[in-house]
Amino acid sequence: MEFQKNLLDYISHxxxxxxxxxSVSESVTSGFLQLAFSQMPNASMFYKGGVxxxxxxxxxxxxxxxxxxxxxxxxxxxxxxxxMALNVASLFETDWSxxxxxxxxxxxxxxxxxxxxxxxxxxxxxxxxxxxxxxxKTQAQNAQLYYTEFILGCFKSEINQLLILx
Numbered sequence: 001m002e003f004q005k006n007l008l009d010y011i012s013h014x015x016x017x018x019x020x021x022x023s024v025s026e027s028v029t030s031g032f033l034q035l036a037f038s039q040m041p042n043a044s045m046f047y048k049g050g051v052x053x054x055x056x057x058x059x060x061x062x063x064x065x066x067x068x069x070x071x072x073x074x075x076x077x078x079x080x081x082x083x084m085a086l087n088v089a090s091l092f093e094t095d096w097s098x099x100x101x102x103x104x105x106x107x108x109x110x111x112x113x114x115x116x117x118x119x120x121x122x123x124x125x126x127x128x129x130x131x132x133x134x135x136x137k138t139q140a141q142n143a144q145l146y147y148t149e150f151i152l153g154c155f156k157s158e159i160n161q162l163l164i165l166x
Contacts, residue, residue, distance in 0.1 A: 007152055008040045014159045015046035020095040024050035025063055025088035027075065028102040028116045032148040048092040053084070063087045074109040076101050078117050078129045085119040085126065097121045098155060104143040106136045114143055118151045120158050127158050 015022060024033045034050040037043055051062055056075050059065040063084045070080060084099035102116025103109075114136055119129040132150060134143050 004149065004152075007149075007156060008036060011152065011156055011159065012040035012042060012046070014156075014163065015096075016042060018159075018163065021046050021048050021092075022096040022098070023048050023088045023092035023094040025084040025097065025099040026050060026052045027054055027059070027084075027100055028104055029100045029144050029148050029151075030054060032144050033098060033100065033151065036148060036152060048094050051088055051091070059084065062091075076103065076110070076115075076117065078119070078131065081117040081119040082121070082126050082129055085121040086124065089121055089124065095123055096155075096159075098151060100147060100151065102132070102147070104138075104140040104147075112136060114138055116143075116147050118147070118154070120151075120155055122158070122162065128154065130154075 024037060026033055031052045037047040053059045053062050056070050059070060059075055060067045064087050065080055065083050073080065081099045081101050084101065085097045088099060089097035099119045100116055103114050106112040106114055114134040116132050117129065120127045132147060134146060
């Protein structure tokens with residue numbers, strides 16, 4: 001598994017230069033974002049860690065996701081992603097956080113579609129929450145890799161916007 005080196009280098013350099021930290025909460029990407037952050041140069045200077053919470057019970061226990069809401073939407077919604085992002089940032093005491101939830105294989109709960117929600121937060125505020133949709137014949141690992149690369153690209157854009165505003 002290989003991620004775009006220039007993307008990883010850019011994120012690493014930007015966070016170190018700004019003196020900011022990041023944490024990750026994953027479901028659908030199942031550790032791919034954590035893998036990507038761990039491969040960044042000097043990761044220990046800005047990457048504090050992550051949580052892969054695949055099961056509803058773990059999202060409730062570790063990330064304070066509302067059980068009733070999670071049961072109603074199979075843990076897949078914009079609000080669930082936002083809750084995961086905000087609470088992982090609090091858990092790891094980071095400036096930035098990223099969360100993912102969704103489907104990498106079509107099933108009855110997803111109405112046989114493949115999609116994910118992701119959220120990026122900064123200092124306790126949701127910056128962006130979006131839904132990504134893929135073709136239902138996309139292979140599971142390809143979906144996870146696509147989500148990961150896309151979200152890292154969005155994260156780079158959010159870092160850029162914040163640094164420009166400073």
